[in-house]
Amino acid sequence: MADRLWVLGSAGWMPSAGNETSCFLVELGDELVMLDAGTGVANLGLASEALKRHDRVHVLLSHYHLDHVVGLMYLKRFFDDKRVDVYGPGIPVYPRSTASYIADLLQDTLYSAGSEGFAREVRFHDYAGQDFRVGDVPVTVRPQQHSAPSFELRLADAVTYATDTSYCPAAWKNPVPTKVLLHECWQQGSGDPRHTSVETLAQDLATDRFERTLLIHHNPAWDEATRAEVARIAKRHGMELARDGMVIDL
Ligand SMILES: [Zn+2]
Numbered sequence: 001m002a003d004r005l006w007v008l009g010s011a012g013w014m015p016s017a018g019n020e021t022s023c024f025l026v027e028l029g030d031e032l033v034m035l036d037a038g039t040g041v042a043n044l045g046l047a048s049e050a051l052k053r054h055d056r057v058h059v060l061l062s063h064y065h066l067d068h069v070v071g072l073m074y075l076k077r078f079f080d081d082k083r084v085d086v087y088g089p090g091i092p093v094y095p096r097s098t099a100s101y102i103a104d105l106l107q108d109t110l111y112s113a114g115s116e117g118f119a120r121e122v123r124f125h126d127y128a129g130q131d132f133r134v135g136d137v138p139v140t141v142r143p144q145q146h147s148a149p150s151f152e153l154r155l156a157d158a159v160t161y162a163t164d165t166s167y168c169p170a171a172w173k174n175p176v177p178t179k180v181l182l183h184e185c186w187q188q189g190s191g192d193p194r195h196t197s198v199e200t201l202a203q204d205l206a207t208d209r210f211e212r213t214l215l216i217h218h219n220p221a222w223d224e225a226t227r228a229e230v231a232r233i234a235k236r237h238g239m240e241l242a243r244d245g246m247v248i249d250l
Pocket residue numbers: 012013022065067068164217
């Protein structure tokens with residue numbers, strides 16, 4: 001099968017404008033990788049053929065903010081018969097392990113299946129501080145600036161995922177090319193220093209290093225005019241606003 005990316009959740013914070021929160025599915029050879037598990041997990045049915053091809057799924061979390069993890073409790077609908085490995089930035093960057101944060105989130109008072117009940121077999125791993133592999137796929141990890149530690153994740157030469165971060169010009173001076181860059185775009189104009197604006201990306205990002213640059217983690221507070229303006233600025237600079245349901249061959 002061709003390698004492929006599904007945009008399942010392209011909004012930040014809360015679902016908005018028909019888009020769910022952060023979740024992307026990537027099929028690379030024998031591996032199926034999910035980037036974050038926001039409400040976009042609810043769109044996994046869009047990739048049902050890919051789900052049939054894989055017994056094992058790797059779920060990579062950029063950080064633990066709820067718009068990136070709340071969909072873990074929806075996974076049972078899609079992953080009930082699968083083995084799931086969840087990788088999060090636990091110890092040493094956070095004081096506790098990935099397993100313990102997810103156990104808090106999916107405690108049985110709040111979610112009856114419990115933190116290991118959303119798949120046939122669930123295992124948790126802490127990745128912070130080092131690159132790692134999921135099956136055949138090398139994952140490159142880079143720390144970002146955000147209100148809590150968050151990490152850029154790069155999957156081989158296929159996808160770079162940079163969400164929930166302020167834009168760091170030094171880090172993007174000479175980016176490693178990948179087919180697709182998913183970069184957050186939370187605002188138009190300056191504002192929140194924990195996030196990135198479309199103007200900054202338009203000014204500084206070397207979009208020619210990527211076949212496609214998709215702007216993700218949109219702000220649900222955007223009105224239609226702002227959304228249209230962001231899309232216009234993005235297009236002029238070789239970028240595009242992601243939307244749920246996009247499928248991209250890698
Ligand atoms: Zn977020």
